[in-house]
Amino acid sequence: MTPSIPRPPRRPRRSQRIWPPNTGAAATVAFGFTGLLYVVEFLDVTLYAGRLDLYGIVPRSPHGLDGVLFAPLLHAGWDHLMANTVPVLVLGFLAMAGGGRQWFTVTATIWLVGGIGVWLTGAPGTITVGASGVIFGWLTFLLIRGWFNRSIMQILLGIALFVFWGGMLWGVLPGADGISWQGHLFGAIGGIVAAWMVGQASRPVGVPRRTAVP
Numbered sequence: 001m002t003p004s005i006p007r008p009p010r011r012p013r014r015s016q017r018i019w020p021p022n023t024g025a026a027a028t029v030a031f032g033f034t035g036l037l038y039v040v041e042f043l044d045v046t047l048y049a050g051r052l053d054l055y056g057i058v059p060r061s062p063h064g065l066d067g068v069l070f071a072p073l074l075h076a077g078w079d080h081l082m083a084n085t086v087p088v089l090v091l092g093f094l095a096m097a098g099g100g101r102q103w104f105t106v107t108a109t110i111w112l113v114g115g116i117g118v119w120l121t122g123a124p125g126t127i128t129v130g131a132s133g134v135i136f137g138w139l140t141f142l143l144i145r146g147w148f149n150r151s152i153m154q155i156l157l158g159i160a161l162f163v164f165w166g167g168m169l170w171g172v173l174p175g176a177d178g179i180s181w182q183g184h185l186f187g188a189i190g191g192i193v194a195a196w197m198v199g200q201a202s203r204p205v206g207v208p209r210r211t212a213v214p
Contacts, residue, residue: 015202016151017097026096029103030089037088037131040073041081056129057115057183059122067128068115071183074129084131087165091138094157102198109197110137110190117186128180133187136172139165140191141198148199 020026044052056071058064075081096103114133122128142161146154172185 015098015149015198016154018094018151018153018157020093020096021099025100026093029096029100030093033092034085034088037073037075037081037084041075041078044074045078053127053129056127057118057122058127059119059124064127065119068112068119071115071118071129072111072131072134075131076129080130084135087135087139087168088131091135091142091161094142094161095138098198106141106191106194106198107134107138109194110134110141110187113137113190113193114183114187117189118180118182121182121186122180123182126180128183130180130183132180133183133190136168136184136187137191137194139168140188141195142191144192145195145198148195149202 040052044050053074053076055067056064056074057067075084095106098106111134114137118128118133139161142154143158146152146156146158168184169188172181172188174181
C-alpha cells in the first residue's frame with residue numbers, strides 16, 4: 001500500500017500580504033485616524049488655546065502617565081500635524097495588510113511600548129505629544145515583518161520603504177532640541193515587538209507525524 005504522508009500545514013497567506021485585502025476599509029481606517037488627529041487639533045486650537053497638549057507624556061510623573069494614552073492624538077501646532085499627515089496615511093494604510101484586528105494589535109503595541117518608554121526615559125520637565133512614535137513603529141513593523149514571516153514580497157516592500165523613508169530612522173538618536181528621540185526610538189522598538197508577535201502568531205502550531213497505511 002502507498003504510505004499516507006500528510007502535508008505540513010501551510011503558513012496562512014494573510015501573514016504574507018503586502019496590500020490590504022479590503023482597500024476601502026483600509027483607506028477608511030487611515031483617513032479616519034488622520035481625520036481624528038485634525039479634529040483634536042482643531043478643538044485644541046479653537047476651544048482650549050493649546051491646553052490639551054498638557055495631557056501629553058510627562059516623564060516619571062504620575063499625572064503624566066495618562067499621556068501614554070493621549071499623546072499620539074495631540075500635536076504642537078498645525079505644522080507638526082501636517083508633517084505627520086502623509087506618513088500616517090501611507091504607513092497606516094499599509095499596516096492594514098493583515099486585517100483590522102491585526103492592525104489594532106500592532107498599533108496598540110506600538111502605542112503602549114512607545115508611550116511607556118518615553119515616560120520612563122524622557123527628559124525631565126518636558127511634555128511629549130505627537131503621532132511620530134506610532135509612525136516610527138509602523139515603519140519598523142513594515143520594514144522587518146517580512147523576516148519574521150519569511151515573505152519575499154514583504155521584504156521587498158520593506159526595502160522600498162527604507163529607500164523612501166529610511167532617513168527618518170536617524171530620529172531614534174539624540175538630535176535637535178524639542179524633538180523626542182525617545183518617542184521615535186521606543187515607537188520603533190514597539191514596531192519590532194509587534195512584527196515579532198505577528199510572526200509568532202502566523203507560524204504553524206505543529207506538524208503532524210508521518211503515518212503509513214499497511
